[in-house]
Amino acid sequence: MISRNEMVSYLDLKTPDQRGVTVVELLVVVVVIAVIVGFALMQRGGANEQFKRQNVAQELKSAFERARFDSVKRRADSSGIQAKVVVDQTTFTLTTDRDQNGLLETSDNEVANLSGQNIVIAGNTGITLPVTITYNQRGEATAIDAGGVIEPVFLVCNVSCASPTQANSNIVLVTPTGTVNLLAGGSPLPTFSPPGGISTVPANTSINNTAVVTPTPSPTP
Numbered sequence: 538m539i540s541r542n543e544m545v546s547y548l549d550l551k552t553p554d555q556r557g558v559t560v561v562e563l564l565v566v567v568v569v570i571a572v573i574v575g576f577a578l579m580q581r582g583g584a585n586e587q588f589k590r591q592n593v594a595q596e597l598k599s600a601f602e603r604a605r606f607d608s609v610k611r612r613a614d615s616s617g618i619q620a621k622v623v624v625d626q627t628t629f630t631l632t633t634d635r636d637q638n639g640l641l642e643t644s645d646n647e648v649a650n651l652s653g654q655n656i657v658i659a660g661n662t663g664i665t666l667p668v669t670i671t672y673n674q675r676g677e678a679t680a681i682d683a684g685g686v687i688e689p690v691f692l693v694c695n696v697s698c699a700s701p702t703q704a705n706s707n708i709v710l711v712t713p714t715g716t717v718n719l720l721a722g723g724s725p726l727p728t729f730s731p732p733g734g735i736s737t738v739p740a741n742t743s744i745n746n747t748a749v750v751t752p753t754p755s756p757t758p
Contacts, residue, residue: 659698661690
């Protein structure tokens with residue numbers, strides 16, 4: 538027969554091997570894991586939103602560059618054939634001579650629609666969308682909104698452009714010469730001088746009369 542002291546010793550020996558995790562401890566671990574996973578998903582979601590916004594900003598920049606190239610290539614010397622980009626809050630439309638027939642037609646339009654992406658476009662202070670940017674044969678840009686000629690500076694933002702920062706927006710800026718700058722939101726805007734005039738050379742102007750053609754010397758034997 539086992540005595541009481543022997544039974545206590547036996548239980549004491551078995552207790553360490555039978556220890557497990559309490560329900561409270563398990564719940565604490567589950568909650569900690571859930572919090573960590575939640576933060577990870579939030580960070581991933583934010584990164585995805587930024588990636589989508591940056592892609593849209595890059596596509597808008599590319600649209601401006603394509604319009605400029607098209608006008609220069611075709612020597613578009615009149616407004617009716619100049620390539621253009623029309624920018625609105627949730628769309629931008631690129632119009633180039635895609636079929637190369639010398640005309641700009643509705644079928645030439647390429648529309649980028651941002652609806653459902655939680656991305657919007659806004660004009661800089663004093664700009665009213667939509668804005669139409671056209672390019673002449675030299676690649677110079679002219680931007681017009683409802684009030685007239687403007688300096689084309691656009692914000693591409695996640696959800697809203699009310700408080701643009703580097704984390705939630707990009708700036709797409711078109712210079713007077715037609716080049717395009719893509720900046721982080723909140724960046725200071727550079728200033729550019731308008732392009733200079735074109736020098737004209739009269740039709741009867743001849744080559745500088747001080748220029749002479751030197752005869753090829755005879756080889757020395």
